Amino acid sequence: xxxxxxxxxxxxxxxxxxxxxxxxxxxxxxxxxxxxxxxxxxxxxxxxxxxxxxxxxxxxxxxxxxxxxxxxxxxxxxxxxxxxxxxxxxxxxxxxxxxxxxxxxxxxxxxxxxxxxxxxxxxxxxxxxxxxxxxxxxxxxxxxxxxxxxxxxxxxxxxxxxxxxxxxxxxxxxxxxxxxxxxxxxxxxxxxxxxxxxxxxxxxxxxxxxxxxxxxxxxxxxxxxxxxxxxxxxxxxxxxxxxxxxxxxxxxxxxxxxxxxxxxxxxxxxxxxxxxxxxxxxxxxxxxxxxxxxxxxxxxxxxxxxxxxxxxxxxxxxxxxxxxxxxxxxxxxxxxxxxxxxxxxxxxxxxxxxxxxxxxxxxxxxxxxxxxxxxxxxxxxxxxxxxxxxxxxxxxxxxxxxxxxxxxxxxxxxxxxxxxxxxxxxxxxxxxxxxxxxxxxxxxxxxxxxxxxxxxxxxxxxxxxxxxxxxxxxxxxxxxxxxxxxxxxxxxxxxxxxxxxxxxxxxxxxxxxxxxxxxxxxxxxxxxxxxxxxxxxxxxxxxxxxxxxxxxxxxxxxxxxxxxxxxxxxxxxxxxxxxxxxxxxxxxxxxxxxxxxxxxxxxxxxxxxxxxxxxxxxxxxxxxxxxxxx
Numbered sequence: 001x002x003x004x005x006x007x008x009x010x011x012x013x014x015x016x017x018x019x020x021x022x023x024x025x026x027x028x029x030x031x032x033x034x035x036x037x038x039x040x041x042x043x044x045x046x047x048x049x050x051x052x053x054x055x056x057x058x059x060x061x062x063x064x065x066x067x068x069x070x071x072x073x074x075x076x077x078x079x080x081x082x083x084x085x086x087x088x089x090x091x092x093x094x095x096x097x098x099x100x101x102x103x104x105x106x107x108x109x110x111x112x113x114x115x116x117x118x119x120x121x122x123x124x125x126x127x128x129x130x131x132x133x134x135x136x137x138x139x140x141x142x143x144x145x146x147x148x149x150x151x152x153x154x155x156x157x158x159x160x161x162x163x164x165x166x167x168x169x170x171x172x173x174x175x176x177x178x179x180x181x182x183x184x185x186x187x188x189x190x191x192x193x194x195x196x197x198x199x200x201x202x203x204x205x206x207x208x209x210x211x212x213x214x215x216x217x218x219x220x221x222x223x224x225x226x227x228x229x230x231x232x233x234x235x236x237x238x239x240x241x242x243x244x245x246x247x248x249x250x251x252x253x254x255x256x257x258x259x260x261x262x263x264x265x266x267x268x269x270x271x272x273x274x275x276x277x278x279x280x281x282x283x284x285x286x287x288x289x290x291x292x293x294x295x296x297x298x299x300x301x302x303x304x305x306x307x308x309x310x311x312x313x314x315x316x317x318x319x320x321x322x323x324x325x326x327x328x329x330x331x332x333x334x335x336x337x338x339x340x341x342x343x344x345x346x347x348x349x350x351x352x353x354x355x356x357x358x359x360x361x362x363x364x365x366x367x368x369x370x371x372x373x374x375x376x377x378x379x380x381x382x383x384x385x386x387x388x389x390x391x392x393x394x395x396x397x398x399x400x401x402x403x404x405x406x407x408x409x410x411x412x413x414x415x416x417x418x419x420x421x422x423x424x425x426x427x428x429x430x431x432x433x434x435x436x437x438x439x440x441x442x443x444x445x446x447x448x449x450x451x452x453x454x455x456x457x458x459x460x461x462x463x464x465x466x467x468x469x470x471x472x473x474x475x476x477x478x479x480x481x482x483x484x485x486x487x488x489x490x491x492x493x494x495x496x497x498x499x500x501x502x503x504x505x506x507x508x509x510x511x512x513x514x515x516x517x518x519x520x521x522x523x524x525x526x527x528x529x530x531x532x533x534x535x536x537x538x539x540x541x542x543x544x545x546x547x548x549x550x551x552x553x554x555x556x557x558x559x560x561x562x563x564x565x566x567x568x569x570x571x572x573x574x575x576x577x578x579x580x581x582x583x584x585x586x587x588x589x590x591x592x593x594x595x596x597x598x599x600x601x602x603x604x605x606x607x608x609x610x611x612x613x614x615x616x617x618x619x620x621x622x623x624x625x626x627x628x629x630x
Contacts, residue, residue, distance in 0.1 A: 166215065166218045166222055167215055167216070167326075170212075170215035171347075174208065174211070175345070175346065196345075196346050196351035196354055196607065196609055197316050197319040197320045197323065197351075198316055198351055198352075198353025198355075198356065198357045198564070198609060198614065199353055199609065199611050199613065199614070200316070201613075201614075202312040202617070205315045205316055206305070206308075206315060209301055209305060209318065209319050209322075212298075212301060212322060213298045213305075216294040216295070216298035216301075217294070217298045219294045220290075220292075221291075223287045223288070224288070224291045226287050227283075227284045227287035227291070230283055230284050230287070231284055293325075294326065296375065297322050300370055300371065301319075303370075304366070307363070311363065312357075313358070313360035313361040313621065314361040314362070314363045314366070314367065316358070317358040317361050317367055318367060318371070320346070320350060320351070321367065321371045322371070323347045324347060324350065324388065325374060325376075327346075327347025327348055328374060328375075328385075328388075345607070348607070349605065349606065349607040350388070350389060350390035350606060351564075351606070351608070351609045352564035352565040352568055352606060352607070353609035353611075353614070353615075355390050355393035355564075355568055356564050356615065356618045356622075357614075357618055358390065358394030359394050359568075359571070360618055360621040360622055360625065361394070362625070364394070364403055365403055368395075368406075368407065371389075372386065372389070372391075372407075373385060380414050380417075380418070381407075381410045381411045381413070382414065383411060383532070386407070386411075387531050387532070387605050388605060390605070390606065391531065392530070392531025392534045393531060393568060393606070395535075396531075396534035396538050396572070404535060404538050405453070405454075405538075408449065408535065412449035412452070415442070415445050415446040415448075415449045416468065418442060419442045419443055419446045419468060420468055422439060422442055423439070423468065439471045439472065440472065441504075443469060443472045443475055443505075444475075444502050444508075446468075447505055447508045448504040448505065448507060448508045451508040452536060456512070457479065457484060457485060460479050461479055461480055464476045464479055464480060487513040487515075490509045490510075490512050491509070491513050491515060493509055494506045494509035494510050494515075494518075497509065498526070503526045506526075507519040507523055507536070510522065516536075516540050516543045517543045519536060520533055520536060520543040520547055521547065524544075524547045529602075530551060530602055531602075531605065533547060533548075534572060541572075541574060544572070544573070545573050548572055548573035549573055549575075551569060552569045552570065555569075558601065558608065561608075562609060563582065563583065563615055564608075564612070564615060565606075565608060565609075566582050566586075567583050567586075567615060567619065570582060571622065579619070580623060583619035586616075
């Protein structure tokens, strides 16, 4: 091929050169020579040396272009630095003879909020309007209009107030109700504080859900309006003054100092400085996502309300899960007044009162079908997110286990899909220890959920043949071992896995060997997940009884002050009479809330409830459901 290529090339060049020298003045002969040259062109595959030569030339051009761009960037940075120094010198010269008041006014005039910071004359009417605002819609701010923390509030009790967005207003109105009267120390008199949805009276649950739906709808509209406003400002820049251009130039230079990837802004021909829309696009996307999520939750709540008439237990469960869903995206934490009131607390964790009320619900299927899995997981079933909803507390303790079996089967399918997707990614390098540990964890959890869903050794071996465990050959070898049907062989390997901290796989082998008690101990003591313990022992609750009693003894001080938690642990431990007795004692004792205790248990998955109002009603409902089903 090379000889043929060189021969044709030599003929073409020689013939073209001869015809060009002899008849360079004869146009028709020159065209005839071009035709002959075209006939001699090589149309076969490109030889290797020619391809290397072409790639080398392209690389040289790319390097030259990169050098040129680098030189232009350095020249631009030098020009910007020179302009900066000149402008700073001019600014220093112009402000050298100013008085303190003129200097302060000149500095403040360069902010976009100058009309607020530099009012022409005080307006008494505005002060009256601010004084008439409800105190529960306000948060402390300092003299310059910025929020102050709790320590600052305690030091200076006489603080001004600034309104927040609509959802914050609603949260404060529902969970932090103040009298509006200020004592001599400047604090707000706290009238009543609901710690969770489970603490609401039964007659107030439905109005609470309706109010929540309306608040989320208003928040979605507000987020859409803010996003539209940001987009409008970005798409239609207005002419700005020289002072504002100077401020933007300073901001641009600061960004260029922080980021070495190039300038974030450019100067147009009309003199208006325009910046890149990266931050603007992120802000708009965040606002749009917030609006979409709030609107979806509001639609779900509104659609389920007609199905929950005269059903306060399910209504409370719906409200608690809706609040958690909002908090998963927003993470709102509202504090009001010198006495801190965290109005966003119900949005961060499921409470023990919520879990007890959820046990009374007879419509768990309706809730699971409409609110699970969380929108945060994009339709994927994840135990981490389900644990946050307290599902183990209220689903494992229900009269039937069919719904729990369905949820476990979905978790097994999701874990299998996640492992298959991770195994098919070519970028996962086995030399990376962190990636290797991640793949081991995915494989262990996949086997764990498959075993919990009822898979036996033949089904696991069939799963291995699909190639899903190709990244974990040791696990595949273990499942296909000739002695894998021997219970003693599985137990020995399970103890070995415990020493390797592969707790999910160890629990799986204990279950396959028939040792449910030891599997429950692994989940309770090593994984420290009581909810997962309840899901694991849903078909053999006796295995969880001693572990729950141990947990109750370890938490005797906390459970003695949270009657809801004590009732919950006793009920799941199978001690029904003791649970009902503890609820009756709590109702008669009417202990005061000890809010200085740590409000979260079990790795933050459960929030304590210190008010026992409603526990007697819960115990009666659960007793009717349990003993009536027998």
